[in-house]
Amino acid sequence: MEQFFKDPSIYTLVRGPLVWLSFILFIGGMLYRVSVILKMAKEEKVIYPYLSLKYALRSLLHWLIPYGSISMKKHPWFTFISFLFHICLLLTVLFAPGHIELWKESWGINLWALSAKLGDYLTLVVLACLFLLLLRRIFQRDVSFLTSPMDYLILALVSMPFLTGFLSHHELLFDYRLMLTIHMLSGEILLILIPFTKISHMFLFFLTRAHTGSEFGAVRHSRDY
Amino acid sequence: MEFVRKEVNDIGIDETLRRVDETKIKKAIDWVLQKEASARLKVFVETCMRCGMCTTSCHHYLSHDNDPTYAPAAKVKQTIWDMIRKKGKVSKEDVKKYARIAFTECNLCRRCVQFCPFGIDIAYLISLVRRICCLIGVVPQYIQDQALSHMQTTNMLWFRQDEWLDTVLWLEDELRAEIKDARIPLGKRDAEILYLAHGLEAKYMTGLLTGMAKIMNVARVDWTMPDMDGWDYTNKAFYAQDHETLGKVVKTHYEVAFKLNVKRIVMGECGHAFRTGVYEGVRYLGWKDSPIPYIHGVQFFYELIRSGKIKIRKKIEEPVTVQDPCNIVRYRGMGKMIRYIVKATCENFIDINPNFEYNYCCSAGGGMIDAGPPWKMARIEGGKTKAEQIKDTGAKLVIAPCHTCHKGIEDLNQYYKLGVHVKFLTDIIAETMEIPEEMRP
Numbered sequence: 001m002e003q004f005f006k007d008p009s010i011y012t013l014v015r016g017p018l019v020w021l022s023f024i025l026f027i028g029g030m031l032y033r034v035s036v037i038l039k040m041a042k043e044e045k046v047i048y049p050y051l052s053l054k055y056a057l058r059s060l061l062h063w064l065i066p067y068g069s070i071s072m073k074k075h076p077w078f079t080f081i082s083f084l085f086h087i088c089l090l091l092t093v094l095f096a097p098g099h100i101e102l103w104k105e106s107w108g109i110n111l112w113a114l115s116a117k118l119g120d121y122l123t124l125v126v127l128a129c130l131f132l133l134l135l136r137r138i139f140q141r142d143v144s145f146l147t148s149p150m151d152y153l154i155l156a157l158v159s160m161p162f163l164t165g166f167l168s169h170h171e172l173l174f175d176y177r178l179m180l181t182i183h184m185l186s187g188e189i190l191l192i193l194i195p196f197t198k199i200s201h202m203f204l205f206f207l208t209r210a211h212t213g214s215e216f217g218a219v220r221h222s223r224d225y
Numbered sequence: 226m227e228f229v230r231k232e233v234n235d236i237g238i239d240e241t242l243r244r245v246d247e248t249k250i251k252k253a254i255d256w257v258l259q260k261e262a263s264a265r266l267k268v269f270v271e272t273c274m275r276c277g278m279c280t281t282s283c284h285h286y287l288s289h290d291n292d293p294t295y296a297p298a299a300k301v302k303q304t305i306w307d308m309i310r311k312k313g314k315v316s317k318e319d320v321k322k323y324a325r326i327a328f329t330e331c332n333l334c335r336r337c338v339q340f341c342p343f344g345i346d347i348a349y350l351i352s353l354v355r356r357i358c359c360l361i362g363v364v365p366q367y368i369q370d371q372a373l374s375h376m377q378t379t380n381m382l383w384f385r386q387d388e389w390l391d392t393v394l395w396l397e398d399e400l401r402a403e404i405k406d407a408r409i410p411l412g413k414r415d416a417e418i419l420y421l422a423h424g425l426e427a428k429y430m431t432g433l434l435t436g437m438a439k440i441m442n443v444a445r446v447d448w449t450m451p452d453m454d455g456w457d458y459t460n461k462a463f464y465a466q467d468h469e470t471l472g473k474v475v476k477t478h479y480e481v482a483f484k485l486n487v488k489r490i491v492m493g494e495c496g497h498a499f500r501t502g503v504y505e506g507v508r509y510l511g512w513k514d515s516p517i518p519y520i521h522g523v524q525f526f527y528e529l530i531r532s533g534k535i536k537i538r539k540k541i542e543e544p545v546t547v548q549d550p551c552n553i554v555r556y557r558g559m560g561k562m563i564r565y566i567v568k569a570t571c572e573n574f575i576d577i578n579p580n581f582e583y584n585y586c587c588s589a590g591g592g593m594i595d596a597g598p599p600w601k602m603a604r605i606e607g608g609k610t611k612a613e614q615i616k617d618t619g620a621k622l623v624i625a626p627c628h629t630c631h632k633g634i635e636d637l638n639q640y641y642k643l644g645v646h647v648k649f650l651t652d653i654i655a656e657t658m659e660i661p662e663e664m665r666p
Binding site: 037038040041043044045046047049050059063069070071072074075078082140141142143144145146147148151198200201204205207208209211212213215216219220221222223224225 | 226263264265267268269271272273274275276277278280281282286291293294296298299302338339340341342343344345346504508513554555556557558581582583
């Protein structure tokens with residue numbers, strides 16, 4: 001933040017104030033969305049009385065463990081790719097060496113870091129997974145029937161920070177500074193958009209599963225996985 | 226991939242559409258999507274990642290050679306998403322398509338919900354489409370007629386009170402040829418059990434009611450049936466998502482039970498009626514659970530056999546398989562009880578695959594069979610998966626503890642030449658149980 005006031009430039013803006021802004025909007029937006037939904041659920045009257053912690057957890061567990069549900073077993077490749085994608089994505093976002101430095105610089109916390117090489121590989125895996133998901137969207141008939149332009153846009157949005165992160169690390173295409181600026185900017189845009197696009201499934205997942213898991217387990221005595 | 230279907234005419238849909246205008250249509254859509262539906266609609270629509278994990282869970286998709294327009298999420302796309310995208314300003318052609326998808330291409334079986342990574346309740350979303358159609362008045366004629374009958378008589382087939390009493394009296398009379406001094410008590414107060422029947426059992430399928438009465442007499446159950454409206458447990462208004470009539474029917478059932486001061490309500494072998502009796506209707510009336518126990522035929526038979534009130538004389542020998550009805554297995558986990566009863570009454574049981582809550586719908590459920598003759602081929606074609614599943618077991622007898630599954634599978638049997646016959650548990654128990662010496666005439 002101070003850097004920006006001392007030396008105002010796009011680079012310091014993206015590195016300072018915009019990071020704050022994007023985190024505030026990401027967390028604030030997420031809390032806002034969830035609170036609105038929880039309030040709406042109250043109006044519906046058939047959600048809260050039937051919630052069961054045990055069955056909500058049973059449901060979440062089965063769907064968070066790879067191949068924990070029949071559906072996943074029936075789609076082995078898609079499950080493999082999507083788990084790989086989500087795991088590598090989270091690891092890279094949280095523990096990439098560059099990011100670890102930022103955690104330390106701004107919050108003073110020392111996190112375990114991926115090695116530069118591993119970070120690189122994971123980034124490539126994420127990009128490869130995104131590419132495969134794109135191919136699936138285009139060529140698998142039932143999925144392409146469901147797809148709208150927004151779905152492609154989301155794939156592009158998610159791939160941008162990874163692509164630019166990789167390019168900046170290897171000083172490819174543009175000068176390091178410029179590429180890093182684009183990298184940070186694309187990450188910030190993505191962060192801000194999470195609560196307001198389909199990427200919000202990262203937290204809505206827990207709400208829908210809690211409801212359906214409880215309904216299936218506690219009320220209907222059957223399995224939802 | 227386009228939505229291509231053979232033209233089918235249904236007065237209930239086509240005639241209404243001739244009369245209504247787009248303003249009324251928009252009003253109904255806005256009412257349901259903005260006023261009646263709330264958190265679930267919003268979250269389900271926004272969370273769907275269009276991943277296609279639900280696709281192969283649907284028997285309609287599988288039975289129609291993997292036509293993407295039959296996939297569960299695709300049905301939501303072509304209805305709910307379409308209405309949201311057009312902000313309710315849809316054409317009559319659109320509504321015709323919505324009605325066709327919601328009433329004749331989805332059984333509300335909820336199998337897709339088990340295959341969705343987010344647990345999105347697709348059947349709920351399709352039932353919202355039905356609700357919209359219902360408010361516009363665009364509902365298959367046969368379903369409309371039955372719902373109207375429920376509205377006025379509480380039974381599904383315009384049966385009058387005196388006809389009901391008369392029917393039970395002659396059934397009782399006939400039963401005495403088999404069981405000495407058999408009784409079908411009507412309107413008896415303080416009985417243990419209030420038994421409700423399927424509407425058809427009073428008219429075309431009286432043998433089933435006789436079978437049940439026989440079991441009640443042999444097991445020496447303290448029971449009664451209503452001597453007033455409310456004897457028919459069916460609730461066809463559910464198919465139209467006519468919540469008001471649905472609630473009225475369920476309310477009548479509980480009122481009859483309170484009036485007669487019984488301890489429990491027992492119903493026969495039916496899926497949707499159980500679903501409305503313990504879930505939809507009860508919730509609509511503002512109760513969390515049924516105010517007095519509401520027991521399904523399967524649960525009741527399980528009790529009778531386990532407690533030894535019914536003893537089996539001679540088991541059925543031919544190879545037998547079962548149909549797990551969605552509304553009592555996926556919706557109430559009765560799969561094990563069904564198998565307990567079947568194993569107690571049949572020598573040679575072959576399980577179906579997939580089974581229990583993963584079983585495929587019979588393709589007649591959720592009102593598809595009630596949509597009547599115009600839509601018969603829709604369910605027959607959608608039931609190809611079911612037919613193959615039954616064929617694979619090699620069984621000669623299919624036990625279907627649900628009226629809809631029963632009739633649906635009978636039709637599949639005829640069309641796909643499966644060479645099986647279909648029976649209710651009531652049939653099987655009445656046929657195989659031991660009748661004590663002193664009860665024989």
